[in-house]
Each structure stands twice: as C-alpha cells, then as structure tokens.
Amino acid sequence: MALTDTAIRTAKPRDKLYRLADAQGLCLEVTTAGGKLWRLRYRFEGKAKMLGLGAYPAVTLAQARERRDAARKLLAQDIDPSAHKQQEKAAAAAQVLTLEVLAREWYDYNQPRWAPATASKALQYLESDIFPVIGKRPAAEVQRPELVDLVRKIERREAFNVARKVRQWLSQIFRFGLAKGVVPGNPATDLDVVAAHAPRTRHHPHVSEGELPELLEKLDAAQCDITSKIAIRLLLLTAVRPGELRLAPWDEFDLESATWTIPAARMKARRPHIVPLPRQAVVLLRTLHELTGTYPLAFPGRNDRSRPMSENTVNKALSTMGYEGRQTGHGFRHLLSTSLNTRGYNRDWIERQLAHGDQDSIRDTYNHAHYLDQRRVMMQAWADAIDALCANANVICIGRSA
Template sequence: MPRKAAPLTDSAIKTAKPKTAPYKLSDGEGMYLEITTNGSKLWRMKYRFDGKEKRLSFGAYPAVSLAQARQQRKEARQLLADGQDPGEHRKVAKREQRHTFEELAREWHRYNAKRWAPATADKAMSYLENDLFPIIGRKPVATITRPELVELVRRIEKRGALNAAKKVRQWLSQVFRYALAKGAVEANPATDLNVLAEHAPRVEHHPHIPLAELPELLKRLDATRASVMTRHAVRLLLLTGVRPGELRNAPWAEFDIEAAVWTIPAERMKARRPHIVPLPRQAVAILRQLQEITGSHALVFPGRNSARPMSENTVNKALAGAGYEGRQTGHGFRHLLSTELNGRGFNRDWIERQLAHGDKDEIRDTYNHATYLEQRRGMMQTWADSLDALCAGANVVAIKRKA
C-alpha cells in the first residue's frame, strides 16, 4: 500500500527552492504544488473523469494561499462526487461570466434601435443608463437573480417614479429574453416582475385646461424664463396636434414650408405609418422664425448638445413654471384639440387622422388609407384662426366648421 503524503505547510512551501527540473510537492487528494525552474510555484490538481486523466490549475502561490487552494480542491472533488467534470464546469462558468449586463443590454439596444422611433430608442437608453447600469451594469448577466431585480425596481418605486418602474420592468424582461436567445443565460429572471409591482394611484395621465383658459396660459408662459424655442414648441403643439416626441425629434428635412406640409416618416411614428401634417399659416410663421435660430442645425429643436433633441421634459417644466403643473402637459394639448374639434362638429375621421390615431375597428383601419389632407388643412386653419380670435378676445364658441 503506497504511503500517504503528509499535508503541505506554509513554511515548507516558502522554503521550497527551484531545481534544474520542475518538481512537485504533494498535498494529497490529487493536489500538488509544482515548482518550476524559474522559481514559480503553481497549484495543480490531478483527477480522472470518464477514465481519462485530467488536470486543473488553481493559480500561483502566494497569490493563491494554501487554504484557498485546498478550498478549490474541495469544490472540485464535490463536483466529481456529483458526476461532473470540474474542468468542463469551469469552462462553462467562464463562458457565463463573459457578458456583463451592460454589454448585453447595449447589444440588445443596438439590435432594436433600427426598428424603433428615435424617441423610443432615446427613452430606453435613458432608463438603462440612469436606473440599471449603475446598479447591475457590471454584473455578469448569468449571475443576476430575480430577488436582485425585484429590489432594483423597488428602489425606483420608493422614489415615487411608478411609470419609470413600469418601463424598467419591461426593458429588463426584453434584455433577458435577448440574453436567453443568445445562450448567455439559462432562464429569464425578469419574468412576472409586475406581479409585485406597486399599484399606481388613478391619475389623469394628460391633463388639460379648458379652452377659455388658454390665453392666460400663453400669457403666463411668455412671462416666464422659458426660452423662445420652448414657447414656440408649445404653440406648434397647439397648432398641429402632434405628440411632443414627434415635435422635439423633428429634423428640418421633414418640412416643406413653401407647401405648408410636414411629413413625418413611419419609423418616427407610434403607429409605424407616415403622417402628413398640414401647417396652418400661424405654424408656418413660427417655423420661419425658428429657421433664423436653428436653421443651421439638423433638428428644429436641438438640445444643449446640438446633435440631440430638446429634452422631453422641457415643455412640461415650462408649463409647470407658468403655474400649470398637474393641470396642463404637452401631450394634453392633443386632448384639448380633440375635445374642441369634436365639439365643433368636424368629421371624426379627419380628427383621428390629424392625431395619427389608428381606428379602433382594425378592419376599417386596414382599408382606410385616406389622409384627408385638404379637409384637415381647412380644419386646422379654422382651429388656428379660432385660437387667434380667442387670444384677441372674440367669442370662439360661435366659430363652427363650415358646412
């Protein structure tokens, strides 16, 4: 019976000197310290799996201590007892550690940004950079657990940002679905996070004031420190009925000011179909003024970094500064426009097309490709004229559509 090797000691390791050929100091159970001719001391473990002799490396002494090497040996022998090859297990673990959450999330974003509207791509990246990367960005994606994600979303909910928390849950689920398809994870830990979501109070998402209060709002807005670009943006939202994101991301190339038409391509629209916006005379006048300010830029409303658009919060902050926080938002002007035009008896199809809404009847929507451009041009000019009359003190209630 072979003699059992005595366990190594730190003093024996420290005093071991290099020789003319590499040699080994055994610690038992397959583990040994290899002393190379240049004096390096390397931890190894010899084992057999499926009838083949194999070796594991545990690192170099003293970076890996005797106690640490023994712990690695213990873990390897447990894997062998469970019928697993420690070497293959290590390869899989290294492969799983390769991708961090930020790497996978940015790859997912690049993949999807090609089919998203720019506003959607910007918003998704904003949530990633502000709420996710600082917390889990550097973590290997395969090591992230469901409880971690629940706690991450809870942090967002605790600051009262329930809408942001909802978006974060959606993005997390999509990123991990992408990682799952790539084989970077074996399961999606972000499924069903909405089951534990904080319930949001019922609120009016896009409040708007009565039409009669509009002159006072515009007067107050002009008296604030809001920039002329912001004030122009508010008026263009009123005069066109477009979504705030469609306006702030608009490049000058989409406008034909001479023809008084703004053509928004499908990739920038929520419904993914091109939208033609007739421009009343008042909107054309504002755009000509804006040309003198931002005409040399690609965007009509560039932000501080001219390559990016005005912030999505700029208009709402300006309205809040004018005293209308919780009473009027940029998106709320669409509701005001819809309420007033429907109340004045304009054709419902014209109004819905102006607002770029799809028909609730999907079959009807599929076959109704009419843009009603000329009808909408007359409707929106009547609307713009009525706003001028209102601000001048006329009785707008009497202004109805022409028969």
C-alpha cells in the same frame, strides 16, 4: 513513430497542408503558411472528429500530450471533448459578460424595429437608471433582490412609469440572454407582483379652451428657453404627439407649402402622416429655424445638439408655469379633439389629424391620403380661434358639420 521536438521544430511548410502523427490520435498540422497546430483525431458515437489543442511552440509537445490524455479521459466517460470545450468557453464568457454588455446587445437587436421615440427612451432609461446601479455586474450572477432594490429606488422618486418600463425591459434583457445561453435564468420575471401602487392620475390632463389665453400669457412670461415655448405652441397648433415633434428633423418641413410630412418609421401607427401647418405655425418654425436651422434636428438637446430635446422638457416647462396635473404636452391633443368635435367638424378629419387609424383596415388604407385640404382649413380655423381668444374677441362658431 512518436514525434520529437527536433522533428516538430524542423518541419517545413509544403504546397499543401499536411500532418505529422504522434500517438493515440495526436498529430501536428503544418499549414502552407508555416503554422503548426496541435490536433486530436478521435471518434465519438461512430463519427470521426477533430479537436484543436493549441499552436506550437506556445503549446509544447509535452503539453499537447497532456491535453490529449485529458481529452481521452473525457471520451472514456462518454463525453465529447469538442462539446465539453465549447461549454467551458461559454461558461467563461458568461462569467465576464456584464449586464451592460448584454443590455446593449439586446438594445442593438431591437432598435431597428422600434420607433425612434421608443429607442431613445429605452436607451435613456438604460443609461440613467440601470447601468449605474448594476451595469458592471456579471449578467449571470444578477439576483432578483438586486432588481427589486433597483426598481424600488425609482419608485421612491415617484417615477412610476419609469419603474414600469424598467421592469419590462429588464425581463426582456434576461430573456434575450437566456435564449443566447449566457444566463442561467430570468431573475426579472414577476417583478410587477411587488411593484409599488402608483397613485391614480388623470391621464393626459388638459385645460379647457377658455383657459388657453391665460396659459399662453403665462407661457410668454415663463423663465424657460424660447425653443420650449415654440414647442408648446406647436403642439397646440398641430396636435402631434410630443415625441413626433421633439424628434423631427428639419428636412421633414416644407414651409413654402406649409406642410410637415412625418415618415412611417417615426409614427406610432407606422403610417406616414401629413400635418397641415397653419400660418401661425409656419411663423413659429421660421423663428425656430433662425435658432436651430444649422442642426439636423429642429429641437436639438441643450447640451448635446446631435440628440433631441429631452422628453421631459415640455412637461417641465408647463409644471413650472403652474400647470402640473392640469396640462401636459400630450394633453393638447385631447384639448383639440374636444374643441373640434364640439364645433361639429367631421370626425374623420379630426381622427386623421390626430393620426389615429381606422378600425376598418380597408377604409383606413383608402382614406390614407384623404382630407388634407379639409384638415388644412380646419386647423387654420383652429389657430385663428386661439388668436381670437387671446385678443379677447367675440368668437363665432367657425365649425361646420360635413
């Protein structure tokens, strides 16, 4: 017998879930909690299936029958109503899924596998260059010309490295969406074909050792905050990468033993790195601790102390000092390598100080914890040589071959 409104309304819950049949596969499912759910029982390709049609009383008996009839029309066309319903849901979700929502999901998926510096840079570019322009656009509707215009704006301000990264990450975001089935294609492919040609630049430029006294004198007189000045001096004294320095938490430093231990997760080569600290570096860090020691990060951001100092801070300070195109934060690594190799220090000591891996993986693993004592002597001699240069003293050959 067909169901009636009265029978539905008066149906009471039982100890077990039960169903009241209507006609042509439609039934009302009454749960033990008293819920009343419309179901359509049908067969597709020889398999018994069940389709949810909504809950009573939000969906009336008449509406449930209409939904049943619509589903049976699909069956007559050899279309599975359950699969069709899922496809409609996916299409509706894709219409409201904005690029920002998709990009943040992509970021959250990849962030655990990235080095902190990479994760910080990716989020910065997303929030400053991508989201303000197309973040609110439905991801499935974004077209290639929009992405070309976005990248062109970045290129016009001559931020060619940013443009390259943005092209790369846009392609990855849409590939991620394509794999999830929420975008119809990847409009960010081949954006490099129309990329502006960046002028040739000297990679990681650096001054000569003889120019250091003038650079440090200008640094002392520069109109930048003291934390930036300390950061520049520490890059010179330790040869770490700028990202390793600006993201460093205080708990990595042991000033009593004059040692800085950077965990593998923060290193480019994903291998722990021990940095011996010359006396001059320890003095700088003690001074810095008086300024930022109450924060987790040694170099917190100026506006948001929970975030690291901007990656542009060091290079901007050097640029305002007149060293644009002549010296970068990363360039101090090249300066130290050149100077110490010229002095005849053991190449393995220098490479380990720079946290470069050995091409021989077995030898690299064996040497992982080696050379700390030798590097400590070498880096102290380097720091003393800089002091001697700045004092306009006669600098003797302090290096020894090994």
